[in-house]
Amino acid sequence: MNTPTKLGAYAVGLLALFGAAAGVGNTVGPVDPVDAGHTSTAHTTGEPAQHGDHGASSDEMGEPPVPEMPGGLMVSEQGYTLSLTQELLPAGAATPVSFRILGPDGVPVTAYEETHDKDLHFIAVRRDMTGFQHVHPELGQDGQWSVPLSLTAGTWRVFADFASADHGEKLTLGADISVAGDYQPRDVPAPSTTAQVDGYTVTLDGQLAAGKESELTLSVSRDGKPVTDLQPYLAAYGHLVALRDGDLAYLHVHPVGEPRDGQTEPGPDIAFYATAPSAGDYRLFLDFQHNGVVRTAELTARAGATSTSGEEN
Numbered sequence: 001m002n003t004p005t006k007l008g009a010y011a012v013g014l015l016a017l018f019g020a021a022a023g024v025g026n027t028v029g030p031v032d033p034v035d036a037g038h039t040s041t042a043h044t045t046g047e048p049a050q051h052g053d054h055g056a057s058s059d060e061m062g063e064p065p066v067p068e069m070p071g072g073l074m075v076s077e078q079g080y081t082l083s084l085t086q087e088l089l090p091a092g093a094a095t096p097v098s099f100r101i102l103g104p105d106g107v108p109v110t111a112y113e114e115t116h117d118k119d120l121h122f123i124a125v126r127r128d129m130t131g132f133q134h135v136h137p138e139l140g141q142d143g144q145w146s147v148p149l150s151l152t153a154g155t156w157r158v159f160a161d162f163a164s165a166d167h168g169e170k171l172t173l174g175a176d177i178s179v180a181g182d183y184q185p186r187d188v189p190a191p192s193t194t195a196q197v198d199g200y201t202v203t204l205d206g207q208l209a210a211g212k213e214s215e216l217t218l219s220v221s222r223d224g225k226p227v228t229d230l231q232p233y234l235a236a237y238g239h240l241v242a243l244r245d246g247d248l249a250y251l252h253v254h255p256v257g258e259p260r261d262g263q264t265e266p267g268p269d270i271a272f273y274a275t276a277p278s279a280g281d282y283r284l285f286l287d288f289q290h291n292g293v294v295r296t297a298e299l300t301a302r303a304g305a306t307s308t309s310g311e312e313n
Contacts, residue, residue: 072172072173075174076173079103080102080103080109084175084177090179095150097158099160099175100143101160110141110143112139112165113163116235116236117234121134121136121162127155128187131151132285133149135147151179154183158176172250174248188245193299202288202297207303209303210277211278213273214275216274219267228266230288231266231292236255236257237259237267240270240274240287241287242274242276242285244280244282249277255272280303281300
């Protein structure tokens, strides 16, 4: 399916989803995704879960567990909202972008917990998966974050990845920005296990699987030789962002080991755990640092369907 067709289908799907969500919200109030390992009754009302046939877990009933909802699909979650100062911006190599994270009380959040050495990670990518940028905005005393982005014409998806000091739990909120101009969408590249960037080759070993955690190893080489002196970046030897083709769902990914543990080698291999919520194509963006420069390798990986027995199809 070409990109314009996918975007059209995605828009129609969003309208249906948001219409259904609005109907539920008007009836019973805000509904949060159920976290893995928690029952919906205890999580949303504070009442003890009822044990018995109706309270049996999916595992007890012989059914696969419900996968955790991926991040970045909602502008507001658990009372926190990503509020953009402007949703329509001009194209440019350094277009100013500003936003606030509003807390449950509607007041901008000013205190955060560090995750991967930063208070907040801000990701921007055009909806055809081009122009990826991972930046760290500056926080003003009034709670407004500001950062310049390189923007081309089209619709961009931005993600705020953070943990507020009051809440403590990591959240990823997403919102769209429209950039004026002549939009020329591109097809998402076909799945591949290698990527090239500035003379470096990054090779993927491992397979995403729908509904379960998988280990992915990305190996960095240069001129055919393994790079064994990678430098720490964001408390690891690499930082991986994975986005689902179609709706740009933001996958939960975390590195295996870290430089400060004294056991993780500085390359060539960088290992991660990732959970794909569904079968399909995902775009992987690996940030790594070598010789004082951070580079981003991009490739497409395909998650296979998983049967009820746990085997990948």
